[in-house]
Amino acid sequence: MKRIVLPGATIGVLGSGQLGRMLALEARRMGYRLHTLSPGVDTPTGQVADLEVSAEYDDIDAIRAFARGVDVMTFEFENVSTDAADAAAEIVEVRPSGAALHITQQRAREKAFLADRGYPVTPFAKAQSVDELAVGLGTVGLPAIVKTAAFGYDGKGQHRIDRIEDGERVWGLIGHQEAIIERVVDFTHEISVVAARGIDGQFAHYGAIENVHHNHILDLTVAPARVPAGIASEAVHLAHRVVDDLGYVGVLCVEFFVTADGRVLVNEIAPRPHNSGHFTIDACVTSQFEQQVRAVCGLSLGDTAQIKPAAMVNLLGDLWVNGEPDWAAALAVPDVKLHLYGKDEARVGRKMGHITALADSVDEAAAKALAARDVLC
Numbered sequence: 094m095k096r097i098v099l100p101g102a103t104i105g106v107l108g109s110g111q112l113g114r115m116l117a118l119e120a121r122r123m124g125y126r127l128h129t130l131s132p133g134v135d136t137p138t139g140q141v142a143d144l145e146v147s148a149e150y151d152d153i154d155a156i157r158a159f160a161r162g163v164d165v166m167t168f169e170f171e172n173v174s175t176d177a178a179d180a181a182a183e184i185v186e187v188r189p190s191g192a193a194l195h196i197t198q199q200r201a202r203e204k205a206f207l208a209d210r211g212y213p214v215t216p217f218a219k220a221q222s223v224d225e226l227a228v229g230l231g232t233v234g235l236p237a238i239v240k241t242a243a244f245g246y247d248g249k250g251q252h253r254i255d256r257i258e259d260g261e262r263v264w265g266l267i268g269h270q271e272a273i274i275e276r277v278v279d280f281t282h283e284i285s286v287v288a289a290r291g292i293d294g295q296f297a298h299y300g301a302i303e304n305v306h307h308n309h310i311l312d313l314t315v316a317p318a319r320v321p322a323g324i325a326s327e328a329v330h331l332a333h334r335v336v337d338d339l340g341y342v343g344v345l346c347v348e349f350f351v352t353a354d355g356r357v358l359v360n361e362i363a364p365r366p367h368n369s370g371h372f373t374i375d376a377c378v379t380s381q382f383e384q385q386v387r388a389v390c391g392l393s394l395g396d397t398a399q400i401k402p403a404a405m406v407n408l409l410g411d412l413w414v415n416g417e418p419d420w421a422a423a424l425a426v427p428d429v430k431l432h433l434y435g436k437d438e439a440r441v442g443r444k445m446g447h448i449t450a451l452a453d454s455v456d457e458a459a460a461k462a463l464a465a466r467d468v469l470c
């Protein structure tokens with residue numbers, strides 16, 4: 094199998110959303126070809142890829158055939174089965190590995206990985222039945238958040254519990270499936286670190302990024318984060334440990350809570366480029382997507398230097414309630430960059446695009462990005 098994959102070769106991506114799209118755009122700029130596989134057609138990635146294959150992620154024959162047509166394989170979302178990753182790995186190099194995917198795609202496994210190695214995390218318990226949920230709520234304490242162990246993202250499958258008697262109702266809401274119970278963290282900031290590790294252990298990061306969520310979905314990112322330098326370097330240090338402990342190759346994001354007493358707690362790990370790193374496309378020498386291409390292809394990691402303070406706002410399907418947003422108005426705001434993902438159906442809560450702004454301070458950048466979004470509808 095090829096350790097280093099040079100421009101001209103083909104990168105295969107399992108998944109076809111906006112992360113794959115932005116990866117494809119960078120890969121093609123660098124002279125690579127990119128193939129995508131997902132159950133969809135005319136997908137955000139497929140629209141800009143060299144080849145779009147439509148197959149289910151558990152169709153192992155289709156995954157094998159896809160793997161034979163590419164020089165290296167990656168994935169752009171974590172809910173690909175490890176069986177699929179393993180089948181592909183028999184044919185072609187898969188980066189990051191199926192083992193890293195296995196740990197990070199299921200909250201219970203990810204929490205155990207973190208807790209066993211002594212990472213700082215919020216008190217948590219596992220529950221596989223309503224009785225275990227009640228016991229877990231007792232040990233973790235209230236208020237708590239119950240999260241489904243598998244297939245959760247953007248707050249999907251998450252419910253807050255303020256009273257012990259709500260346990261049974263929430264167990265029904267999450268569909269009686271394995272869950273993690275976490276104590277609600279009284280945080281002052283949410284931050285993330287987008288980091289990369291190369292095939293020979295080279296490490297790169299974009300510093301601490303500050304994130305504001307709305308309804309559990311990322312709403313606004315500013316970079317650099319408005320936190321003391323010691324907090325930022327602690328977060329970077331933890332992210333470095335995570336990529337080393339996972340023996341990771343590729344871009345990864347670690348999300349953190351910062352508490353009032355200055356603790357940095359790991360919330361979760363995303364084994365791929367991340368929404369909070371989208372600002373890097375417009376603000377950094379090497380974007381998180383170019384970095385993913387470099388890492389996955391076994392090349393040196395690029396310079397992560399940030400040219401100016403930046404802010405990014407997400408554009409959710411909610412903005413379409415009164416029809417197509419007014420793009421011309423947003424683009425009349427000076428210095429903003431519009432990114433749209435080519436999704437035809439605008440559903441509430443669905444990520445349709447984002448706007449990035451650069452300025453002399455993050456506050457100014459945030460004001461610009463928010464102003465551009467405000468005039469959309």
Ligand code: AMP
Nearest residue numbers: 215238247248275276277278306309361
């Ligand atoms: P997650 O999918 O776990 O990243 O959760 C999405 C968002 O929900 C987080 O970024 C927080 O804003 C919120 N959240 C999740 N878990 C907790 C927690 N234990 N305490 C407070 N807020 C949380």
